[in-house]
Amino acid sequence: MSVVGGRETAETRRRHLAALAYEVEVRGLSWRLAGPEESLLSVSGPRVRGRIMVVATPSGDGWYYLWPGGGMADVAEVAAVADRLARMLA
Numbered sequence: 001m002s003v004v005g006g007r008e009t010a011e012t013r014r015r016h017l018a019a020l021a022y023e024v025e026v027r028g029l030s031w032r033l034a035g036p037e038e039s040l041l042s043v044s045g046p047r048v049r050g051r052i053m054v055v056a057t058p059s060g061d062g063w064y065y066l067w068p069g070g071g072m073a074d075v076a077e078v079a080a081v082a083d084r085l086a087r088m089l090a
Contacts, residue, residue: 010037016056016075017041023082045089
């Protein structure tokens with residue numbers, strides 16, 4: 001992968017994570033971007049001490065969110081992913 005391609009991938013990843021951050025915040029969850037080049041989204045609930053780390057990664061011809069426990073969804077399903085994370089942190 002070229003450096004230009006690497007920058008484009010990092011920017012796309014951050015854009016997808018920012019979209020999810022907006023959705024989880026609307027649901028009353030806290031978040032922060034973490035990791036190299038803000039490549040991870042750390043999500044926490046208001047009452048639960050746990051955190052869920054979410055990544056956005058290219059796969060085939062699209063992008064997916066991945067989280068612990070086998071969670072995986074297309075980035076187009078951002079609202080549904082936020083709902084799932086909110087239930088996990090309730």
